Amino acid sequence: MASIIDIQHLTKKYADGHLALDNISVRIDEGEIIALLGPNGAGKTTLISIICGLTVISGGSVQVDGCDVVSEYRRTRSIIGLVPQELMLEPFETVLGTVKLSRGLFGLKADPAYVEKILRQLSLWTKRNNQIRELSGGMKRRVLIAKALSHEPKVLFLDEPTAGVDVDMRRETWKVIKSLKQRGVTIVLTTHYIEEAEEIADRIAVINNGKILLIEEKYELMKRLGKKQLWIDIDRAITELPIKLRGSGIELENHGTRVVYKYDAAKTQGDVSSVLAVLREEGIAILDLQTYQSSLEDIFVGLVNEETM
Ligand SMILES: Nc1ncnc2c1ncn2[C@@H]1O[C@H](COP(=O)(O)OP(=O)(O)O)[C@@H](O)[C@H]1O
Ligand SMILES: [Mg+2]
CATH class of the missing domain: 3.40.50.300 (P-loop containing nucleotide triphosphate hydrolases)
Structure with a gap:
C-alpha cells in the first residue's frame, strides 16, 4: 500500500x-x-x-x-x-x-x-x-x-x-x-x-x-502479545495437580475445583488437548470450560509500565 x-x-x-x-x-x-x-x-x-x-x-x-x-x-x-x-x-x-x-x-x-x-x-x-x-x-x-x-x-x-x-x-x-x-x-x-x-x-x-x-x-x-487462559472446572476439589501437569503454567484455583492454564494466544491448540487428556486419564470429569483472552488494555498497560520502570 x-x-x-x-x-x-x-x-x-x-x-x-x-x-x-x-x-x-x-x-x-x-x-x-x-x-x-x-x-x-x-x-x-x-x-x-x-x-x-x-x-x-x-x-x-x-x-x-x-x-x-x-x-x-x-x-x-x-x-x-x-x-x-x-x-x-x-x-x-x-x-x-x-x-x-x-x-x-x-x-x-x-x-x-x-x-x-x-x-x-x-x-x-x-x-x-x-x-x-x-x-x-x-x-x-x-x-x-x-x-x-x-x-x-x-x-x-x-x-x-x-x-x-x-x-x-x-x-x-x-x-x-x-x-x-x-x-x-x-x-x-x-x-x-x-x-x-x-x-x-x-x-x-x-x-x-x-x-x-x-x-x-x-x-x-x-x-502476538495477547495471552489466553483456559479455565477448566472439575467435578471435585483436588489438593494437588496431577504430576504431568505440574510446572507448565498450570495452576489450581477456586479451592481446588478449577484448573487454570495460561498460554500464548498465538500458540497452537495441541497443548490444550493434552491438558484435557491428562485430566481424563486421572478420572477427573470436566464440568465446564471457559477461555479468557487478554485485551489490548492488558497489553498496553504492560508495555507502558515496562517503559516507565
Ligand atoms: N508548548 C510547549 N512547551 C513546552 N512543553 C510542551 C509544550 N507543549 C507540550 N509540551 C510538553 O510535551 C509533552 C507532550 O505533550 P503533548 O504532545 O501535548 O502530549 P499528549 O497530546 O500525548 O498528551 C508533555 O510533557 C507536554 O507537557
Ligand atoms: Mg494531546
Whole structure:
C-alpha cells in the first residue's frame, strides 16, 4: 500500500528543553485508520501539530503525499483536515456558515452540494441554520469534523475526538470515523482510550515519552502479545495437580475445583488437548470450560509500565 505520510527521524525539543518527540519514524498508509495510543503527555498532540505544520520541527522530516510539511506547507496543509483537541468555534456563527467559511479560507470555490453532503453525513443538516452556541457538546464536535472536512482533505487528523464525551456520543463518533474511511479518507486519531483504538483502528502505534514503543496491525498485535487462559472446572476439589501437569503454567484455583492454564494466544491448540487428556486419564470429569483472552488494555498497560520502570 502507498504511504501518504512519511515521518523520518522526527525530533521535537520545546524551548524549555523538554524532548517531546524522540526520533520518531512512521509511515501511514493511504486509506487506513491509525490510532496513536498513549497516556497524557506522551507527545501525541505535538506529533499531529508538526504534521499539520503548526509546530516547528527540531530534527528529521515529515512528508505528506510526497511533499515536505515545512518547505511545501501550503500544499501539505491543503491535503490535511484537523479536528483539534479543544473545541474552538465561533458561538454566534451558524453551522452552515462555519463550514462554508472554513472552505473559503482554504481558497476553494463554494460547493453547496459538497457542504450539504458532509453536513448530512454528520447528522447536522437539520441544524444548519442554528448558531453554534445552541448546539450540544456532541454536535459541536461534529461541526469541528465538518469544518475539518470542508476543503476535501485526503487525510483527517482527530486529536482525542472523544475525550470527555458520553458513551452514546463516543459510539456515534466512531461510526462517523468508520464511514469516512469507507469514503477513502485516511484517518489518524490520537487517544488515551484503549477501547477506542481497539474499536476503530486498523493499526495501532503506542507512544510514550515521545517514543513509538510499537506500531502494528491491531489483530496481529493482539495475537502476538495477547495471552489466553483456559479455565477448566472439575467435578471435585483436588489438593494437588496431577504430576504431568505440574510446572507448565498450570495452576489450581477456586479451592481446588478449577484448573487454570495460561498460554500464548498465538500458540497452537495441541497443548490444550493434552491438558484435557491428562485430566481424563486421572478420572477427573470436566464440568465446564471457559477461555479468557487478554485485551489490548492488558497489553498496553504492560508495555507502558515496562517503559516507565
Ligand atoms: N508548548 C510547549 N512547551 C513546552 N512543553 C510542551 C509544550 N507543549 C507540550 N509540551 C510538553 O510535551 C509533552 C507532550 O505533550 P503533548 O504532545 O501535548 O502530549 P499528549 O497530546 O500525548 O498528551 C508533555 O510533557 C507536554 O507537557
Ligand atoms: Mg494531546
